[in-house]
Amino acid sequence: MKKEQVLNKLVKYLVAENREIEVKDIPSDYMKKRKLLRALMNIRDAEPIDSDILELHDELLSEETKEKNPVDxxxxxxxxxxxxxxxxxxxxxxxxxxxxxxxxxxxxxxxxxxxxxxxxxxxxxxxxxxxxxxxxxxxxxxxxxxxxxxxxxxxxxxxxxxxxxxxxxxxxxxxxxxxxxxxxxxxxxxxxxxxxxxxxxxxxxxxxxxxxxxxxxxxxxxxxxxxxxxxxxxxxxxxxxxxxxxxxxxxxxxxxxxxxxxxxxxxxxx
Known part of the structure; x- marks a missing residue:
């Protein structure tokens, strides 16, 4: 699955489960959407998460880590x-x-x-x-x-x-x-x-x-x-x-x- 498709699914899930802040408009720009995902992760309580969503979440974050070219x-x-x-x-x-x-x-x-x-x-x-x-x-x-x-x-x-x-x-x-x-x-x-x-x-x-x-x-x-x-x-x-x-x-x-x-x-x- 492409990164943006993964991002869309993650944002949609976290917006739906969020009880603190109402998100009326999800941005179409990738970077703005990625910042929204981070913000939603930041405010998320330590509660169980759907295993399929967690798999997509790990897919996105691990790919981003590879893109940083980790320092030896x-x-x-x-x-x-x-x-x-x-x-x-x-x-x-x-x-x-x-x-x-x-x-x-x-x-x-x-x-x-x-x-x-x-x-x-x-x-x-x-x-x-x-x-x-x-x-x-x-x-x-x-x-x-x-x-x-x-x-x-x-x-x-x-x-x-x-x-x-x-x-x-x-x-x-x-x-x-x-x-x-x-x-x-x-x-x-x-x-x-x-x-x-x-x-x-x-x-x-x-x-x-x-x-x-x-x-x-x-x-x-x-x-x-x-x-x-x-x-x-x-x-x-x-x-x-x-x-x-x-x-x-x-x-x-x-x-x-x-x-x-x-x-x-x-x-x-x-």
């Missing part, structure tokens, strides 16, 4: 190669990469989640939580909901959970809740952010097939953690963890989205 983490230059003479520990394992985390074929990627752990429900929001759930698909929210129903309480800040990655090029997604900065940065905020990185590394190390891990910039977006301090905490925490687990991972990637974030890490890695 082993082909990215390491800190040892880029920052000649760097004094940091384990430069042969560390990678700084600016790009879309949903397009990297690392074994696991890290999602900066909220405490409900169900993804972002704001239509088309620009946060990484929304981007990852939108690219992975409806199954990701369903699995997260199953985990949270069993847990029975919100995810604590600094902890991490792991799920399948579904239509992403990675195998798994690590979900961690970073600290939210409301006023002045505290020592507890620093400790909790470090705990996010440690929790993710500990959880990933439980899986033998995880050799590469891509970290986003946890808490520096919507949660307002200062970027310069967050990058220091991320690098120090990961290097300290590797000192006691030197053989565990082949590549640990600092994935940044903006040039500002890139420069923060680059200054440290130099």
């Amino acid at each position: 983490p082993y082909k990215l230059p390491t800190a040892y190669e880029v920052f000649k003479g760097t004094k940091i520990s384990f430069p042969e394992k560390l990678v700084l990469w600016q790009g879309d985390i949903t397009s990297i074929a690392a074994d696991v990627i890290v999602n900066a989640a909220n405490s409900k752990l169900l993804g972002c429900f704001v239509p088309m929001h620009r946060c990484i939580d929304n981007a990852i759930h939108s690219a992975a698909g409806i199954e990701l929210r369903l699995e997260c909901n199953e985990i949270m129903q069993k847990q029975g309480f919100d995810e604590p800040t600094g902890d991490a959970k792991i799920t399948n990655a579904y239509n992403l090029p990675s195998k798994y997604v690590l979900h961690t809740v970073g600290p939210i900065i409301y006023d002045k940065l505290s020592e507890d905020d620093r400790r909790l952010l470090a705990s996010c990185y440690t929790s993710c590394l500990n959880k990933a190390s439980e899986y033998e097939d995880i050799k590469t891990i891509a970290f986003c910039c946890i808490s520096t977006g919507e949660f307002r953690f200062p970027k310069n301090i967050a990058s220091q905490i991320a690098l120090n925490t990961i290097c300290n963890w590797l000192k006691t687990n030197p053989d565990r991972f082949h590549r640990i990637i600092f994935n940044v989205f903006t040039r500002e974030d890139y420069n923060e890490y680059a200054n440290l890695l130099r």
Whole structure:
């Protein structure tokens, strides 16, 4: 079935089941229609879905992932190669990469989640939580909901959970809740952010097939953690963890989205 036919069926289904927002006119333009599908996925509760529709949904999203030409983490230059003479520990394992985390074929990627752990429900929001759930698909929210129903309480800040990655090029997604900065940065905020990185590394190390891990910039977006301090905490925490687990991972990637974030890490890695 052609992509537009699949898209039409998916939009029609999600519009019909939606109880929150009335959609009067479905756009004819493909990209506008695709944005509508994403918005409908974003607001959709973690409820069962028709298996035939889910199959079409996976067909569309997996094809879109292939079209991104997923990035091979082993082909990215390491800190040892880029920052000649760097004094940091384990430069042969560390990678700084600016790009879309949903397009990297690392074994696991890290999602900066909220405490409900169900993804972002704001239509088309620009946060990484929304981007990852939108690219992975409806199954990701369903699995997260199953985990949270069993847990029975919100995810604590600094902890991490792991799920399948579904239509992403990675195998798994690590979900961690970073600290939210409301006023002045505290020592507890620093400790909790470090705990996010440690929790993710500990959880990933439980899986033998995880050799590469891509970290986003946890808490520096919507949660307002200062970027310069967050990058220091991320690098120090990961290097300290590797000192006691030197053989565990082949590549640990600092994935940044903006040039500002890139420069923060680059200054440290130099």
